[in-house]
Amino acid sequence: MTAPVRVRFAPSPTGTLHLGSARSALYNWLFARHAGAEGTYVLRIEDTDAARSTPENVEQALRVFRWLGLDWDEGPGVEGPHAPYFQSQRGDRYTAALDQLFASQDVYRCFCTKEELDAERAAAQAEKRPFVYSGRCRDLPVADAVARAEAGEAHVVRLRVPEGEVTVVHDVVVGDSEFENALLGDFVVARADGSPLYNFANVVDDAEMRITHVIRGNDHLSNTPRQVLLYRALGHDVPAFAHLPMVLGPDGAKLSKRRHHTSTVEQLALAGYAPEAVRNGLALVGWSKDGETTTMSTAELVEHFDLTRVKKSSAQMDYGILASINGDHLRAMEPVTWADGYAAWRDEWLPADDPHHEAARVVEPSVAARLVQEKCATWGEVPEYLGFLLEPFTMSEEASKRFAKTGDDGVRVLDHIIPVLEALPSFTLEALEAALRGAADDLELKPGKVFAPIRFAVTGRTIAPGLWESIHELGRDRSLERLRAGRERLVAAAAEAVEA
RNA sequence: GCCCCGUUCGUCUAGUGGCCUAGGACGCUGGCCUUUCACGCCGGUAGCACGGGUUCGAAUCCCGUACGGGGUACCA
Numbered sequence A: 001m002t003a004p005v006r007v008r009f010a011p012s013p014t015g016t017l018h019l020g021s022a023r024s025a026l027y028n029w030l031f032a033r034h035a036g037a038e039g040t041y042v043l044r045i046e047d048t049d050a051a052r053s054t055p056e057n058v059e060q061a062l063r064v065f066r067w068l069g070l071d072w073d074e075g076p077g078v079e080g081p082h083a084p085y086f087q088s089q090r091g092d093r094y095t096a097a098l099d100q101l102f103a104s105q106d107v108y109r110c111f112c113t114k115e116e117l118d119a120e121r122a123a124a125q126a127e128k129r130p131f132v133y134s135g136r137c138r139d140l141p142v143a144d145a146v147a148r149a150e151a152g153e154a155h156v157v158r159l160r161v162p163e164g165e166v167t168v169v170h171d172v173v174v175g176d177s178e179f180e181n182a183l184l185g186d187f188v189v190a191r192a193d194g195s196p197l198y199n200f201a202n203v204v205d206d207a208e209m210r211i212t213h214v215i216r217g218n219d220h221l222s223n224t225p226r227q228v229l230l231y232r233a234l235g236h237d238v239p240a241f242a243h244l245p246m247v248l249g250p251d252g253a254k255l256s257k258r259r260h261h262t263s264t265v266e267q268l269a270l271a272g273y274a275p276e277a278v279r280n281g282l283a284l285v286g287w288s289k290d291g292e293t294t295t296m297s298t299a300e301l302v303e304h305f306d307l308t309r310v311k312k313s314s315a316q317m318d319y320g321i322l323a324s325i326n327g328d329h330l331r332a333m334e335p336v337t338w339a340d341g342y343a344a345w346r347d348e349w350l351p352a353d354d355p356h357h358e359a360a361r362v363v364e365p366s367v368a369a370r371l372v373q374e375k376c377a378t379w380g381e382v383p384e385y386l387g388f389l390l391e392p393f394t395m396s397e398e399a400s401k402r403f404a405k406t407g408d409d410g411v412r413v414l415d416h417i418i419p420v421l422e423a424l425p426s427f428t429l430e431a432l433e434a435a436l437r438g439a440a441d442d443l444e445l446k447p448g449k450v451f452a453p454i455r456f457a458v459t460g461r462t463i464a465p466g467l468w469e470s471i472h473e474l475g476r477d478r479s480l481e482r483l484r485a486g487r488e489r490l491v492a493a494a495a496e497a498v499e500a
Numbered sequence B: 001g002c003c004c005c006g007u008u009c010g011u012c013u014a015g016u017g018g019c020c021u022a023g024g025a026c027g028c029u030g031g032c033c034u035u036u037c038a039c040g041c042c043g044g045u046a047g048c049a050c051g052g053g054u055u056c057g058a059a060u061c062c063c064g065u066a067c068g069g070g071g072u073a074c075c076a
Helices: A019-034 A055-068 A091-103 A114-126 A142-150 A198-208 A218-234 A265-270 A275-283 A298-304 A319-332 A335-348 A365-372 A379-389 A397-405 A407-423 A429-443 A447-459 A467-474 A476-499
Strands: A005-009 A039-043 A107-110 A156-159 A166-171 A175-180 A188-190 A213-217 A240-244
Touching: A005 A019, A005 A213, A019 A039, A019 A055, A019 A213, A019 A240, A019 A275, A019 A298, A055 A265, A055 A275, A091 A107, A091 A188, A091 A198, A091 A218, A107 A142, A107 A188, A156 A218, A166 A218, A166 A240, A175 A218, A188 A198, A198 A218, A213 A218, A218 A240, A265 A275, A275 A298, A275 A319, A335 A365, A335 A379, A365 A379, A365 A467, A379 A467, A397 A407, A397 A447, A397 A476, A407 A429, A407 A447, A407 A476, A429 A447, A429 A467, A447 A467, A447 A476, A467 A476
Parallel strands: A005 A039, A213 A240
Antiparallel strands: A107 A156, A156 A188, A166 A175
């Protein structure tokens, strides 16, 4: 049995969830679920930046997060024993914690101005010496400091960092890292306006929410000694840490929405990825079950996930692998499941002004499943396959070129097949396949030679479902209409070629 | 500058001193299958950053260098 585990994901709701954050959210979730009933997954919204944390952004963030399917046990909407779960509503907790630290004299008021500090910093830089706060205000008599503060003098609050010690961060992924307190300096925990800084608010929240494992990006590792110091000052147990390797863009640069088209979860949803596949693909960036297994259900992920198997080194995002995994998942689905997922994508994510909007709706999702489930790596590719069902008929440039190439044989084939289809007693898939294969025999041509002109005439595309499926779905009348028109076009093209 | 972390095929990764003439996946590529596009199957391609140690033996341990990343804020 596993010890009770409490983890959290604490996004700032700036509208988008990039893949690095999503992976952190996923690992926290997998870790909690792996612990079974003993595991709790908390979602806390870090909305202290009022300007960017609009209600719309929060809602947008939650929408994307729900799509990813990482259900939370405590947080917005479900609440829980440590509510509120919005940092913006927890101001009193930070004030109380700060009061506690004042009482124990673990923090002190610092009246140094920004200008003074900038000058110190510049001087340190010039001497190629690390900048550490001098501690000038550290030993101001408390009574004096309080008096100045009450007189309205601007000041920040700093932690009295124990001198001459080394703070060790124990990390499940990275191992132990040592940080000299002397290099940390007495860092700021609250601004002049009394608002808490990230490190402080974070520790207060995590401590009060009884978080046992802090699983987050490696970019927070350097902050961790400060946080450890804060836990101690507040008299709380220090949680276990797990710093995850960074997720970089495919080019090795930082992930950015600007440079990378699918750098956010929302973009993946839009592109027609399946949530289960994204969980699978993201889990494999920095972790592996055994180095062999790639396609895994979420249940398998939960069963096998292990923080100690997480890599230390950062990874570049490979969207090709993600797409491949998505294709595996899509193909493995029950057709009904596939159709439901497709419908959800089409109706909830495909923008109304998308050029594929119409094609995406030309048939029922269950029909789309029958036609193209086997062929698509993402639901976003489906409309392209279904486009041939749209009216009016159009022919792509590539198809047009290849159609013309079929030449006299093409005309022969069409002349042969049109009456055959007209006469077909029942227009079933089986009958169509038999008729088309029979045509190849009758004409004494290779199947490919026979099918090519028919395909181009009927679909006008180089990308479409299977031939008989396509014809069957189009129906007898429309298929024949297109075959006849195609024949005329082919004859005309041949004539033109002769003239030229 | 200083501090912390990292470095296995193009990419994601397996590998914790002998099972490694380094395994899997994606990609690329040759072939098969074949009704376009895909899928599937068979094969190929390519890697332990570099230099020193330690050891009978090192991708694995130690030191250094290079490179990459993160931090160094009254940002998160």
